[in-house]
Amino acid sequence: MLVAPHVSAAARHLAATRPVPGSTARNLHTYEGGPAYIREPREELFLLAVANFVSQETFYESGAYRDDRYTALVARLAVEHPAWTAGLLRWLRGEGNMRTASLVGAAAYVRARLAAGTSDGPSNRSVVDSVLQRADEPGELLAHWIATYGRKVPQPVKRGVADAVRRLYTSRSLLKYDTESRDFRFGDVLNLVHASPDPAKPWQGALFRYALDRRHHPERAETPEGDRTLTARRTLLATPVDERRALVTGPGGAERLTGAGMTWESVAGWLHGPMDAAVWEALIPGMGPMALLRNLRNFDEAGIADAVAERVAARIADPGEVARARQFPFRYLAAHRHAAPRWAAALEAALGHSLSHVPALPGRTLVLVDRSDSMFFDTVSARSTLSRADAAAVFGAALALRAEQADLVEFGWRSAPVPYAPGEPVLDVLKRFHRLGGTDTLKALRTHYLDHDRVLLVTDEQALPYGPRISDPVPGKVPVHTWNLAGYRPAHSPAGPNRHTFGGLTDAAFRMAGLIENGRRAHWPWTGEE
Missing domain, CATH: 1.25.40 (Serine Threonine Protein Phosphatase 5, Tetratricopeptide repeat)
Known part of the structure; x- marks a missing residue:
C-alpha cells in the first residue's frame, strides 16, 4: 500500500471503510468449496458489521450463526482492542446508520469487559451512551440486555442509558416513542436506571414524573404545567x-x-x-x-x-x-419499483443523489458485478425485497457511469459485458443485468481483464472451486478493490499491496479507492489507527 506522511481528519472521516491488509492463507474454503483466506479479527468484524442486519438469514449463514459470530468478535476485540471496538460501535450507529447492530454490539462490549475485569480503553458507560441516538433506543438496549443476559443490569449499562436519557427524552420524543407497543416504556427505563434530570433542562424533571405516572399510574398522570406540546396533544385528544x-x-x-x-x-x-x-x-x-x-x-x-x-x-x-x-441507496430503488410512474423521475434523481460520493475514477476501470444465485437469495435487509444482486448492480452501474472509461461486466457461471451510455440513468442500466448461476470469479477476470488501470469487484466472495488454483490473472501492480456485500468469513483472495477489501451498503466504500490510489494511507473511518 502506498504511504503518505499525513491524511487529514476530513479525508479519514470521508472513508467509510478500510482496506483489508495482509490476511493470511489457511486451509480454508469458501462456502462453495473454492480456495479461501481468513481475515484478521478486526477486518472480519468490520465487514460483518457493515453488511449484517441482526438476525438476518443469508444464503450461506443462518441469522443466529451470524449474530453469534458478531457478538463473539465484539466480545474478543472489546478486551484486545477496546478503543478500536468502541470507535467501530460509535461509527456504526452514526455514519454507518446501523442501529440494531450497534446496540447489540455495545451490550456485548460491556459484558465481555466486565467478565474479563478490564477497564482499559473507553469506559463501558461511554460506549453505551455513544450508540443511543434515538429516544426509543435506551429501552431497546435494556430489553435486549434482559432478554439475552438476564434481569441483572450492571451499573455501567444503567449509567450509560441514564446519560442518553438526559440527552434524548423530550415531550415530542415521548409522544412519538412512548407507546403501548414498546417492550420498555419511558417509565420503565426511568425506573430501572434512575436518571436524574439534566440541570440545563429545568422542564425535564416534570417530564420524567409524567412519563413515570403515565406508565405506572395513568389514572393520576397530569400534563406538566407549561408544556405546550403535551397540552396541545391533550386538547386534540379531547376533541x-x-x-x-x-x-x-x-x-x-x-x-x-x-x-x-x-x-x-x-x-x-x-x-x-x-x-x-x-x-x-x-x-x-x-x-x-x-x-x-x-x-x-x-x-x-x-x-x-x-x-x-x-x-x-x-x-x-x-x-x-x-x-x-440518510437512507441507503437501495431504499430509493425499492420505492421506484413499487411506486406509480409519476414518482419515477423524482426517485431516480434521489437515487442519483444518494450515490453522489461514488468517485469518478480516472483511466480504464474494469467493474465486475456478481450475479450468482447466492446474491439473489439474500436480501439487503430482512424487511426488504431487494436482493444483494440489486445492490451490486446499483453500485456497479454507478461506478461505470462516473468513471472516465469503464467496462461493466456481470458474472456468474458465465460473464458478459453490460452495455451503457455515458450520462444514462442508473435505473436504465439495471434492466440489462441477468441472473447467472454460480460464481466463477477467476474466469471472469481472465476473460475481461485487458490492461485496465484497476479492477473493482462487487460480490459476496463465495467462489466455486473451478479447476486448479492458478496465479492471479491481474498483475500485482494493478489495484484490485473487492466490495464485499455479505460479510462472510471466507475471503476469495489474500490481501496485500494493491489488493483491498471494503464492505457496507452505502456509497462510502468507494471513496477509499481514490484515496488509496492517490497515495494516501488508509485508516479506519473513526480513527487514525492503521
Missing part, C-alpha cells in the same frame, strides 16, 4: 371524533398537528376514519423525507392534488432532503 377531521383540514391544520407532535401514524389512529386527500395534504408539509417515501402509494390511493404531488416529488428529489434522510 370529539366528529370534529377532528375539520381540525386537520381547516385553516392552520398543519401547524396545529405539528404543535401537538402528531405524526402521520398517530393521526391515522386519532381520526377514526379514512385518510383522504385533504388529510394527507394537511400532513405532508410536516412529514420527513422517509415518511414521504413510505407513503407514495397512500398518496396515490387518496388522490392528492397534482400541485401537492409536485411539491412532494420536488422534496424527494432535493439533494439536501436526500442527505438529511
Whole structure:
C-alpha cells in the first residue's frame, strides 16, 4: 500500500471503510468449496458489521450463526482492542446508520469487559451512551440486555442509558416513542436506571414524573404545567371524533398537528376514519423525507392534488432532503419499483443523489458485478425485497457511469459485458443485468481483464472451486478493490499491496479507492489507527 506522511481528519472521516491488509492463507474454503483466506479479527468484524442486519438469514449463514459470530468478535476485540471496538460501535450507529447492530454490539462490549475485569480503553458507560441516538433506543438496549443476559443490569449499562436519557427524552420524543407497543416504556427505563434530570433542562424533571405516572399510574398522570406540546396533544385528544377531521383540514391544520407532535401514524389512529386527500395534504408539509417515501402509494390511493404531488416529488428529489434522510441507496430503488410512474423521475434523481460520493475514477476501470444465485437469495435487509444482486448492480452501474472509461461486466457461471451510455440513468442500466448461476470469479477476470488501470469487484466472495488454483490473472501492480456485500468469513483472495477489501451498503466504500490510489494511507473511518 502506498504511504503518505499525513491524511487529514476530513479525508479519514470521508472513508467509510478500510482496506483489508495482509490476511493470511489457511486451509480454508469458501462456502462453495473454492480456495479461501481468513481475515484478521478486526477486518472480519468490520465487514460483518457493515453488511449484517441482526438476525438476518443469508444464503450461506443462518441469522443466529451470524449474530453469534458478531457478538463473539465484539466480545474478543472489546478486551484486545477496546478503543478500536468502541470507535467501530460509535461509527456504526452514526455514519454507518446501523442501529440494531450497534446496540447489540455495545451490550456485548460491556459484558465481555466486565467478565474479563478490564477497564482499559473507553469506559463501558461511554460506549453505551455513544450508540443511543434515538429516544426509543435506551429501552431497546435494556430489553435486549434482559432478554439475552438476564434481569441483572450492571451499573455501567444503567449509567450509560441514564446519560442518553438526559440527552434524548423530550415531550415530542415521548409522544412519538412512548407507546403501548414498546417492550420498555419511558417509565420503565426511568425506573430501572434512575436518571436524574439534566440541570440545563429545568422542564425535564416534570417530564420524567409524567412519563413515570403515565406508565405506572395513568389514572393520576397530569400534563406538566407549561408544556405546550403535551397540552396541545391533550386538547386534540379531547376533541370529539366528529370534529377532528375539520381540525386537520381547516385553516392552520398543519401547524396545529405539528404543535401537538402528531405524526402521520398517530393521526391515522386519532381520526377514526379514512385518510383522504385533504388529510394527507394537511400532513405532508410536516412529514420527513422517509415518511414521504413510505407513503407514495397512500398518496396515490387518496388522490392528492397534482400541485401537492409536485411539491412532494420536488422534496424527494432535493439533494439536501436526500442527505438529511440518510437512507441507503437501495431504499430509493425499492420505492421506484413499487411506486406509480409519476414518482419515477423524482426517485431516480434521489437515487442519483444518494450515490453522489461514488468517485469518478480516472483511466480504464474494469467493474465486475456478481450475479450468482447466492446474491439473489439474500436480501439487503430482512424487511426488504431487494436482493444483494440489486445492490451490486446499483453500485456497479454507478461506478461505470462516473468513471472516465469503464467496462461493466456481470458474472456468474458465465460473464458478459453490460452495455451503457455515458450520462444514462442508473435505473436504465439495471434492466440489462441477468441472473447467472454460480460464481466463477477467476474466469471472469481472465476473460475481461485487458490492461485496465484497476479492477473493482462487487460480490459476496463465495467462489466455486473451478479447476486448479492458478496465479492471479491481474498483475500485482494493478489495484484490485473487492466490495464485499455479505460479510462472510471466507475471503476469495489474500490481501496485500494493491489488493483491498471494503464492505457496507452505502456509497462510502468507494471513496477509499481514490484515496488509496492517490497515495494516501488508509485508516479506519473513526480513527487514525492503521
